[in-house]
Amino acid sequence: MDLEAIVQRSEALFRDQDLSAVKEWKSRTGGKVIGFMPVYVPRELIHAAGALPVGVMGAGEHAEIIRGDAYFQSYICRIPRSTIELGVSGKLDVLDGFLFPAICDVIRNLSGMWKILFPQKYARYVDLPQDFGAAGRAFYRRELEGMAEDFTRLTGKAVTAEALRRSIKVYNENRRAIARLYDLRSEAPHLVPTWELYLILRAANVLEVTEHTKLVEAYAQAARQSKRPERDYVRVVVSGAFCEQPPLGLIRALESSGCYIVDDDWVLGARYLVEDVIEDGDPFDALIDAYATKTVSTASRYESTALKGKFLVEQVRSRRAEGVVFAAPSFCDPALLERPMLQAVLSEQGIPHTGFKYAENTGQIQSIKEETGTFADSIKLWGTA
Amino acid sequence: MSTTTTADVEKEPSMILQKQMIGDHFHELARAKELGKKVVYTFVPGNLNELIWAFDMLPVHPEINALQSGMRKKSGAYIQEAEKAGHSEDVCTYVKCDLGMMKKGNIGPTGERLPAPDLLLLSYTGCFTFMKWFELLQREYGCPVAMLHVPYQGDGEITPAMKQYVVDQLRDSVIPLMEQVSGKKLDLERLKGFLGSSSRAEDDLCAIWDSAKHKPSPIDSYFGGVYYIGPIFSAFRGLPQAEEYYKSLRAEVDARVAAKRGPTTPDGELKDQKFRLVVEGPPNWTSFRDFWKMFYGEGAVVVASTYTKVGGLYDRGFRHDPANPLETMAEYCLGCYTNRNLPTRVDLIEKYIEEFAADGFVVNSIKSCNSFSAGQLLMLRELEKRTGRPGAFIESDLVDPRYFSGANIKNRLDSYFQMIDAKRASSPT
Numbered sequence A: 001m002d003l004e005a006i007v008q009r010s011e012a013l014f015r016d017q018d019l020s021a022v023k024e025w026k027s028r029t030g031g032k033v034i035g036f037m038p039v040y041v042p043r044e045l046i047h048a049a050g051a052l053p054v055g056v057m058g059a060g061e062h063a064e065i066i067r068g069d070a071y072f073q074s075y076i077c078r079i080p081r082s083t084i085e086l087g088v089s090g091k092l093d094v095l096d097g098f099l100f101p102a103i104c105d106v107i108r109n110l111s112g113m114w115k116i117l118f119p120q121k122y123a124r125y126v127d128l129p130q131d132f133g134a135a136g137r138a139f140y141r142r143e144l145e146g147m148a149e150d151f152t153r154l155t156g157k158a159v160t161a162e163a164l165r166r167s168i169k170v171y172n173e174n175r176r177a178i179a180r181l182y183d184l185r186s187e188a189p190h191l192v193p194t195w196e197l198y199l200i201l202r203a204a205n206v207l208e209v210t211e212h213t214k215l216v217e218a219y220a221q222a223a224r225q226s227k228r229p230e231r232d233y234v235r236v237v238v239s240g241a242f243c244e245q246p247p248l249g250l251i252r253a254l255e256s257s258g259c260y261i262v263d264d265d266w267v268l269g270a271r272y273l274v275e276d277v278i279e280d281g282d283p284f285d286a287l288i289d290a291y292a293t294k295t296v297s298t299a300s301r302y303e304s305t306a307l308k309g310k311f312l313v314e315q316v317r318s319r320r321a322e323g324v325v326f327a328a329p330s331f332c333d334p335a336l337l338e339r340p341m342l343q344a345v346l347s348e349q350g351i352p353h354t355g356f357k358y359a360e361n362t363g364q365i366q367s368i369k370e371e372t373g374t375f376a377d378s379i380k381l382w383g384t385a
Numbered sequence B: 001m002s003t004t005t006t007a008d009v010e011k012e013p014s015m016i017l018q019k020q021m022i023g024d025h026f027h028e029l030a031r032a033k034e035l036g037k038k039v040v041y042t043f044v045p046g047n048l049n050e051l052i053w054a055f056d057m058l059p060v061h062p063e064i065n066a067l068q069s070g071m072r073k074k075s076g077a078y079i080q081e082a083e084k085a086g087h088s089e090d091v092c093t094y095v096k097c098d099l100g101m102m103k104k105g106n107i108g109p110t111g112e113r114l115p116a117p118d119l120l121l122l123s124y125t126g127c128f129t130f131m132k133w134f135e136l137l138q139r140e141y142g143c144p145v146a147m148l149h150v151p152y153q154g155d156g157e158i159t160p161a162m163k164q165y166v167v168d169q170l171r172d173s174v175i176p177l178m179e180q181v182s183g184k185k186l187d188l189e190r191l192k193g194f195l196g197s198s199s200r201a202e203d204d205l206c207a208i209w210d211s212a213k214h215k216p217s218p219i220d221s222y223f224g225g226v227y228y229i230g231p232i233f234s235a236f237r238g239l240p241q242a243e244e245y246y247k248s249l250r251a252e253v254d255a256r257v258a259a260k261r262g263p264t265t266p267d268g269e270l271k272d273q274k275f276r277l278v279v280e281g282p283p284n285w286t287s288f289r290d291f292w293k294m295f296y297g298e299g300a301v302v303v304a305s306t307y308t309k310v311g312g313l314y315d316r317g318f319r320h321d322p323a324n325p326l327e328t329m330a331e332y333c334l335g336c337y338t339n340r341n342l343p344t345r346v347d348l349i350e351k352y353i354e355e356f357a358a359d360g361f362v363v364n365s366i367k368s369c370n371s372f373s374a375g376q377l378l379m380l381r382e383l384e385k386r387t388g389r390p391g392a393f394i395e396s397d398l399v400d401p402r403y404f405s406g407a408n409i410k411n412r413l414d415s416y417f418q419m420i421d422a423k424r425a426s427s428p429t
């Protein structure tokens, strides 16, 4: 497939609120489908039970919220209301189950709302430990075993150690392919516009993993060969957009304001683990170890002051970024409380930064574009903002 | 939760006692360094008070400071201070109030300076914002953090794995760090003594909550209730002073029951109880008295509330058990109100409405607090459907005066009371 066709296909998947690709997978394989909210769930476990993990990241800018608003006050972020909208309008009927990972109080409470609203459907709160030592690991093992039991019941297919090792392997391949694409974007950002990379990433939410890996590789190959002109843009890392997603138009606007985005934290479900999960030995141990020690740093994980900001600074250094753009959903306590701590670390390190808030359906794109444009210009002119 | 704002109210012995206890505590805190005492900052829900006392350390509860600042009309300036320092207007105002207070010299409710913490005991129950809050404080104070992650009751129950996880953390990381900071070994027998004392105070508190089943109700379980929970949710659970306080309070309540008297409000006894209500959600502190008056002024008494259960649902049977110190602390942390999933919260309120023969329920939705607020509109609908009794939905904030619109809330409540009246008139008795 050529570049344009790959991007077009990914954009079609991104815009398809009816989850046609998932329905198609389901009717082809007869398998079960398990949805999950941001940020992270161990998709390998779902896959090992023969089911398809499907990432749900709200309804973005596309859906008109008709009923969802009746469930949430105005001072709560958008993603839960658009997710409910998708649910009550039947667009998530294809899901046989839904996982709500422990990332904030809103998604946590949404798990209970789901149980009330859809009592016939399987819904599970996935408690991710904040203790990364022996106590947390033992607890997480029970969580994983509990999920494996649930998925087995749901699919009729036991999650064997062997199946899980196979799943770990294909997800490792997927993560490596994505990591290579990120490297390519950092090396030659003009060849990999972020809005395209974003669409490729979003496809990870709905495609079977091996199919997605192929998509990523095909895109990377086509992008590498593209003849796109290099521009005098400023290299930035975007941070804080790990849950509710900015509209695609906003991502495009950030770029056209004069920024090459060379790293980010969107669609972390596919990028939460930063190294391979060990492929031999006890696969549960391998997943536990990966969760405890090999992840990105993000606001929903406890972090002491000694570590705070290190991951972001390392991202800036290794990607040779010149600044950081903080982008967080309005009313998002985790991202917005994290931001001042990260900003302080960046300031200590002399790394320029700017920030804004958005909603998944925000219409304020022009003013955000102007602000980031000014930020980019000031870095270009004075090396600082 | 102090009695400072009820200065012109007729004082009962329990109120005088509470005021004395709080005064003494803050005074001791102000002198902590000279007394050689270590100071622990920790949160109300799932607090490990008994453990703190077992190490002879002194607890500070930042949420209590924030609500006190709200009641003393200082929170608005503190919040602005935090926003000036770069905090978003969107986030929890308790956090900003605390940070602003710190930046303005950390002066506590008695006018004395609070000592900096030697330890941040981050027992992380029922709310994710707590975690961010202490990450922020650690940056400011540079002291160690003891992290206790309390898992959430996602399926509405406490599983053995959850309990084990909390016990493991207590044994392997929290207690060793407290030993290190305090320079003392844990004396298990002393800890058991505090836990035993807690359970006795808890017995008395439950009898007090239960008294609201009487008609007229001798207590207001929300506006009065926030005073009643003061000692047990804050520094005093586990101490003889708390036992004495609850004994004295219980005696006062018993006397009111015998005399068929209503609760004490800032304007004296609430005599004519026209509406019995259950309230979900925290109160507003910046206009606490005005808010309360919107209820008692119309003859409404709150017979049960969920906010007064954030520091433990003793009324559903939990008691600290001195025979199993670590397990009982784990169970306590796991059982706090906002650590229960939404269906369980709905069940609980439904039971309150039935058991306390309430005419309806009010949800006070707090802008700041996702932990309470996310999902409350669905709770409202479910409860109306299940109980057939009307609910009112009002919105305010804990300590941000910008989000308290008295006229709106009063209008809404007044029409709600009229609706209950109309419903009564039309339904056969």
Ligand code: SF4
Pocket (backbone or CB within 6 Å): A077, A078, A079, A080, A103, A104, A105, A106, A107, A243, A244, A329, A331, A332, A333, A334, A335
């Ligand atoms: S956007 Fe933020 S507050 Fe909203 S659900 Fe996601 S993490 Fe929670």
Ligand code: SF4
Pocket (backbone or CB within 6 Å): B063, B092, B093, B094, B095, B126, B127, B128, B129, B130, B368, B369, B370, B371, B372, B398
């Ligand atoms: S979000 Fe709510 S429970 Fe959490 S700290 Fe703020 S006020 Fe307290």
